[in-house]
Amino acid sequence: MMNVASRRVLSVASRRVTTSRQFSALLEVTEEYPGIPSLSPQPAKASKASVSTLPSGLIVVTEDACTTSTVTMTYPKAGSGSEMLGEEGAALINKCLAFNSGSGLSTILINRTIENEGATPFASADRSGATLGYTVEPENAIGLVPLLALDCTFEKWDVRDAKALAGYQISEANKSAEIVLTEQIFSAAYGASSPMGRPFYCNDAGTYEIASFRSRGYGLNGAILAATGVKDHAAFCTEVDALTAEAPKGDGSPSPTATYLGGEARLSAPSMGYAHVALAFEAKVSSAMRNVIKQCLTLVGKKAGVSAFETSGLVGVYAGAPSEGVGAIDAALTETLTAELKPEIIAIAKAIAKADATFALDCGSKGLAAAMTAAVLENGSFTDAATVAKAYDTIAEKDVTAAVAAMLKSTPSLAAVGDIGVVPYQGTFASRF
Numbered sequence: 001m002m003n004v005a006s007r008r009v010l011s012v013a014s015r016r017v018t019t020s021r022q023f024s025a026l027l028e029v030t031e032e033y034p035g036i037p038s039l040s041p042q043p044a045k046a047s048k049a050s051v052s053t054l055p056s057g058l059i060v061v062t063e064d065a066c067t068t069s070t071v072t073m074t075y076p077k078a079g080s081g082s083e084m085l086g087e088e089g090a091a092l093i094n095k096c097l098a099f100n101s102g103s104g105l106s107t108i109l110i111n112r113t114i115e116n117e118g119a120t121p122f123a124s125a126d127r128s129g130a131t132l133g134y135t136v137e138p139e140n141a142i143g144l145v146p147l148l149a150l151d152c153t154f155e156k157w158d159v160r161d162a163k164a165l166a167g168y169q170i171s172e173a174n175k176s177a178e179i180v181l182t183e184q185i186f187s188a189a190y191g192a193s194s195p196m197g198r199p200f201y202c203n204d205a206g207t208y209e210i211a212s213f214r215s216r217g218y219g220l221n222g223a224i225l226a227a228t229g230v231k232d233h234a235a236f237c238t239e240v241d242a243l244t245a246e247a248p249k250g251d252g253s254p255s256p257t258a259t260y261l262g263g264e265a266r267l268s269a270p271s272m273g274y275a276h277v278a279l280a281f282e283a284k285v286s287s288a289m290r291n292v293i294k295q296c297l298t299l300v301g302k303k304a305g306v307s308a309f310e311t312s313g314l315v316g317v318y319a320g321a322p323s324e325g326v327g328a329i330d331a332a333l334t335e336t337l338t339a340e341l342k343p344e345i346i347a348i349a350k351a352i353a354k355a356d357a358t359f360a361l362d363c364g365s366k367g368l369a370a371a372m373t374a375a376v377l378e379n380g381s382f383t384d385a386a387t388v389a390k391a392y393d394t395i396a397e398k399d400v401t402a403a404v405a406a407m408l409k410s411t412p413s414l415a416a417v418g419d420i421g422v423v424p425y426q427g428t429f430a431s432r433f
Contacts (some may be wrong), residue, residue: 219250
């Protein structure tokens, strides 16, 4: 009879093969112990997704091919863009309250349950929403779903710890020029006093405001539950509906819309000895088109040290330089945005954007769950990787040039951080497009 150590070694060995010698040894082991899973490779299966809306208003999207399960709950109204006056920081603090006391369960019990199931939890939030999730073996996926829709009880020690964690994340964010510049570009694009323009990295909200924000933003109605590695979509939906029967439903009101303004946000810090400058424009196009435009601008601006970005309906370009070279940023950004997009540039940009999008579906269950959620948020559905690829294949050269031309007609937003004394003002840039 094998002892515990031997069985453990065999269990690990049956899942991991690193050399041909080990492979041969494992073949001998599997012949001696037929209970060990076969090492014969299995043909890959194409992933197919299904989407349903439960009576609670929760949208469930699953796929059936992943060998591991990532389950995420995304709340589109739980981002800082949904904060009301006085609630600044509520989105970040509620994210930090993920998997804390709620629905009659303590923080310790919740996290012990997650650990016992072998799951890896995670949480994220930004201006456009918040996501809670976990990655686990498929057989354990469904049982943890209620932990994604807890009715938080805001125990004072949980709130205290969440605010401390938020404070640490704010401190770390303020050390990153990229994050500071991102905060500034949203302020410039939507106005410093608007929800989308106010800082995401803030923890000023009190317990009442944190709870009020959560009651509006963390309801099932309009939320999206994505799950990978689910073989039976209908059965999964039935069980999810039962498991979340007592979860907060929310009021079902639509997510607030942000009004793009276009403006300027400058943060002077000469001691940095470096300047970071970003120009962004409103882009009312599909995410696929925004990705293609981003790749086009990156290709055009590469030699000048300019890179492109897209986020939450914005597309823009970025450049940075030491203090003595700041003057060159002006020309580099302008030339990148006004350069002719030749057919070969657009073709390469489409190929890169398509590769990035399809790779995201194949880089692990977490990336796949995120892509499924993004597709449902944008289009109301998600089918498979072929549909994602087709969205890029159907983009014509003329569509790209027309989209860029329309984008440049919007008022530009300028963000500048660091030694910015010679960086032109937003009005100067606006006159060039």
